[in-house]
Amino acid sequence: MPVTMQDLAQWLKISKSTVSRALAGDPRVSSETRARVQQLARELNYHPHSAASGLARRRTNVIGLVIPFAPRSLSDPFFLEFVGGIGDYAITKGFSILLSSPRASQDEPSGNTTFTRIVSSRRVDGLILTEPRITDERVDFLKERDIPFVFLGNPGRNSDICWVDGDNKAGVEMAVDHLVSLGHRNIACIAGPPDQTATFRRLEGYRAALRRHGIPYDESRIAQGDFTEPGGYRAMMDILDRNPGVTAVFASNDMMAIGAINAARQRGLRVPHDLSVVGFDGIALGAYVTPALTTVTQPIYRLGQAAAELLIKLVERQAPAERHVLFPLTLTVRESSARRQGTAG
Amino acid sequence: MPVTMQDLAQWLKISKSTVSRALAGDPRVSSETRARVQQLARELNYHPHSAASGLARRRTNVIGLVIPFAPRSLSDPFFLEFVGGIGDYAITKGFSILLSSPRASQDEPSGNTTFTRIVSSRRVDGLILTEPRITDERVDFLKERDIPFVFLGNPGRNSDICWVDGDNKAGVEMAVDHLVSLGHRNIACIAGPPDQTATFRRLEGYRAALRRHGIPYDESRIAQGDFTEPGGYRAMMDILDRNPGVTAVFASNDMMAIGAINAARQRGLRVPHDLSVVGFDGIALGAYVTPALTTVTQPIYRLGQAAAELLIKLVERQAPAERHVLFPLTLTVRESSARRQGTAG
DNA sequence: CTGAAAGCGCTAACAC
DNA sequence: GTGTTAGCGCTTTCAG
Numbered sequence: 001m002p003v004t005m006q007d008l009a010q011w012l013k014i015s016k017s018t019v020s021r022a023l024a025g026d027p028r029v030s031s032e033t034r035a036r037v038q039q040l041a042r043e044l045n046y047h048p049h050s051a052a053s054g055l056a057r058r059r060t061n062v063i064g065l066v067i068p069f070a071p072r073s074l075s076d077p078f079f080l081e082f083v084g085g086i087g088d089y090a091i092t093k094g095f096s097i098l099l100s101s102p103r104a105s106q107d108e109p110s111g112n113t114t115f116t117r118i119v120s121s122r123r124v125d126g127l128i129l130t131e132p133r134i135t136d137e138r139v140d141f142l143k144e145r146d147i148p149f150v151f152l153g154n155p156g157r158n159s160d161i162c163w164v165d166g167d168n169k170a171g172v173e174m175a176v177d178h179l180v181s182l183g184h185r186n187i188a189c190i191a192g193p194p195d196q197t198a199t200f201r202r203l204e205g206y207r208a209a210l211r212r213h214g215i216p217y218d219e220s221r222i223a224q225g226d227f228t229e230p231g232g233y234r235a236m237m238d239i240l241d242r243n244p245g246v247t248a249v250f251a252s253n254d255m256m257a258i259g260a261i262n263a264a265r266q267r268g269l270r271v272p273h274d275l276s277v278v279g280f281d282g283i284a285l286g287a288y289v290t291p292a293l294t295t296v297t298q299p300i301y302r303l304g305q306a307a308a309e310l311l312i313k314l315v316e317r318q319a320p321a322e323r324h325v326l327f328p329l330t331l332t333v334r335e336s337s338a339r340r341q342g343t344a345g
Numbered sequence: 346m347p348v349t350m351q352d353l354a355q356w357l358k359i360s361k362s363t364v365s366r367a368l369a370g371d372p373r374v375s376s377e378t379r380a381r382v383q384q385l386a387r388e389l390n391y392h393p394h395s396a397a398s399g400l401a402r403r404r405t406n407v408i409g410l411v412i413p414f415a416p417r418s419l420s421d422p423f424f425l426e427f428v429g430g431i432g433d434y435a436i437t438k439g440f441s442i443l444l445s446s447p448r449a450s451q452d453e454p455s456g457n458t459t460f461t462r463i464v465s466s467r468r469v470d471g472l473i474l475t476e477p478r479i480t481d482e483r484v485d486f487l488k489e490r491d492i493p494f495v496f497l498g499n500p501g502r503n504s505d506i507c508w509v510d511g512d513n514k515a516g517v518e519m520a521v522d523h524l525v526s527l528g529h530r531n532i533a534c535i536a537g538p539p540d541q542t543a544t545f546r547r548l549e550g551y552r553a554a555l556r557r558h559g560i561p562y563d564e565s566r567i568a569q570g571d572f573t574e575p576g577g578y579r580a581m582m583d584i585l586d587r588n589p590g591v592t593a594v595f596a597s598n599d600m601m602a603i604g605a606i607n608a609a610r611q612r613g614l615r616v617p618h619d620l621s622v623v624g625f626d627g628i629a630l631g632a633y634v635t636p637a638l639t640t641v642t643q644p645i646y647r648l649g650q651a652a653a654e655l656l657i658k659l660v661e662r663q664a665p666a667e668r669h670v671l672f673p674l675t676l677t678v679r680e681s682s683a684r685r686q687g688t689a690g
Numbered sequence: 691c692t693g694a695a696a697g698c699g700c701t702a703a704c705a706c
Numbered sequence: 707g708t709g710t711t712a713g714c715g716c717t718t719t720c721a722g
């Protein structure tokens with residue numbers, strides 16, 4: 001039987017309340033009593049029971065993380081690195097991470113997803129949500145229940161919603177500028193899923209850059225992907241069918257860029273000789289593929305840290321310094337992009 | 346205010362206990378009452394409070410996952426895929442995953458790691474542990490507290506400990522056989538950290554295969570790594586310094602194999618022309634590196650599933666079919682291994 | 691500064 | 707079948 005507060009109290013012939021206060025560092029308890037309590041707790045190897053304390057305090061010291069289930073999943077390198085950032089920060093602050101995917105489990109009525117379960121059963125003090133959608137029902141759901149949450153990605157709604165994000169638009173512009181500077185004009189774009197806000201912003205960057213360079217926007221150079229490698233593969237095939245003249249492509253994330261490279265290779269195109277490819281995210285994998293991927297690098301790990309930091313502030317009802325954290329992005333030039341063939345230096 | 350069991354009971358003018366039983370599917374409650382309770386619960390959008398129920402039942406429906414903190418971490422592709430397997434299985438069984446790394450947090454007395462905190466505060470019903478060590482204090486710690494646990498990797502102690510693992514020894518033998526069949530005799534080995542049981546078993550496979558082929562075991566061909574890419578890099582450099590004649594190397598995991606390839610390249614060796622490299626694990630990354638990695642493939646995702654399945658059985662006090670699950674491994678031949686130069690077909 | 695007492699929301703004997 | 711009665715271990719008024 002683990003030792004409880006009751007045990008400590010009896011031992012010291014004081015009340016549970018005093019023990020509780022002493023352990024919580026309540027200034028009202030005399031430093032002498034506090035010392036005795038703390039020492040005994042140590043000796044008896046006392047550990048508070050989280051469920052009990054949670055029940056009383058209405059706190060769990062757990063933050064939930066909602067990862068997409070399909071087509072992307074926890075196994076996506078981006079999320080894994082992101083989880084690492086959250087985990088490392090949260091753990092030092094005494095929080096644990098509860099992972100979940102929004103998939104409804106088998107034997108449950110539809111609509112009753114693990115997401116709603118975790119929230120409704122008050123397992124977590126707050127949530128980190130990924131992939132904000134244009135109209136995201138999760139927002140109202142959480143607001144109704146007064147559960148703090150932070151988005152990975154600007155959900156683009158009322159500005160009182162907290163989020164962390166990379167500067168998508170500026171990042172994509174750097175990518176397109178880079179391609180233009182290499183002599184490319186016929187630059188394709190593999191976009192993300194239409195319902196996600198990130199898709200919208202990255203597309204915006206693409207259009208803005210084209211406009212700046214006086215390149216007309218052409219629908220036949222755009223294809224929809226789903227942020228997965230096979231999705232990128234299909235999108236690239238699609239573009240190549242519709243517009244065989246493209247000499248460069250920007251993919252809205254690295255996994256799709258890798259898919260695009262594979263598609264190009266399948267079609268007998270050499271990357272970067274015949275087709276330059278630029279990705280987005282800067283996942284570790286990108287440095288290992290062949291050719292190594294030129295990409296817009298996001299500080300993924302730091303995004304995770306920042307999200308956790310922001311959320312924990314919210315949970316503890318401290319006003320966060322700012323509700324939005326926007327990270328500047330950088331262009332990492334590797335081997336998958338090169339000067340357009342037949343272009344002077 | 347979320348609706349509680351009390352509310353349901355009052356509404357229906359029955360007792361909390363009956364509501365509790367009805368919701369739990371207790372056969373004693375009349376099907377009519379059960380139906381009414383369930384319907385009202387649905388209408389009022391009732392959700393049980395997990396801390397409260399956990400407090401009473403002494404259960405949390407959470408399983409803990411302890412991932413190494415350094416030098417490997419959650420960001421290691423192997424663990425990420427493993428987590429995916431656990432997560433997908435556990436979620437369908439109504440369990441959540443609590444991630445933790447054994448690092449002690451800043452402001453806490455040493456020894457009081459997140460690991461001990463999570464266990465002692467009874468946040469989890471059971472644990473999945475990774476990287477069993479030769480003498481692993483965690484075992485006694487958990488046994489004392491009667492917390493069920495499952496190892497990823499055979500800890501090689503009393504056989505009542507549950508674990509899931511790949512067949513390390515046989516796997517490595519396949520790798521070495523493959524290299525020998527390509528004409529290699531001077532085959533190096535990058536081992537894992539000395540305190541881990543997996544290291545021991547893989548080394549054993551290496552020696553057994555050499556013995557079978559009548560190749561003498563030579564210390565100068567062995568180096569210690571730490572299962573990370575930089576560790577593999579250093580180990581390879583080390584081997585090349587001590588034994589420039591090696592024509593092939595087996596690395597005890599894929600990340601180290603990738604490090605070894607980078608080291609070889611740094612020394613001006615072409616892989617696989619001058620040096621064949623075989624890894625171990627079968628992480629997705631291995632298919633993307635250049636040259637694509639020949640490796641011993643473990644069913645990583647399935648290992649995760651199996652570990653979760655076993656643990657949940659233990660938590661629910663069902664006797665598991667067997668306490669150990671050993672998966673057969675396969676050799677995946679890709680581009681990083683080739684016939685030794687100057688050897689007849 | 692400390693203690694008594696009333697819960698937090700749910701479960702589990704034990705009655706009837 | 708259903709209700710009553712104690713808790714689970716901790717926090718937090720409210721007194722003193």
